[in-house]
Amino acid sequence: MSQNPFFQNIEKKTGVKMEDVMKLANSVQNANLKDEATVRGLIKQVADLANKPVSKEKEDQIVDAIVNGSQQMNFDTLAKMLDNKK
8 A cells, every 4th residue: 555656645744654544544434432442542543643642631522522422523623623732
């Protein structure tokens, strides 16, 4: 997969291997997003993959939003939550 120039360009710009992204995507696809432990594990995987720390407070907000459906969840909402600096 990383032979594809598109993926090579993404890997070069982000420093994240597409193989790791695909593994994460596969794990999310079958994940029970109503299970808090599962969601916390996914948050940790994303944070590790992106090499971005997520505070306990931010993790709790994301978990609440996903598990309890306190917000309509999509990639845009999640990106805004992760970028929101407190």
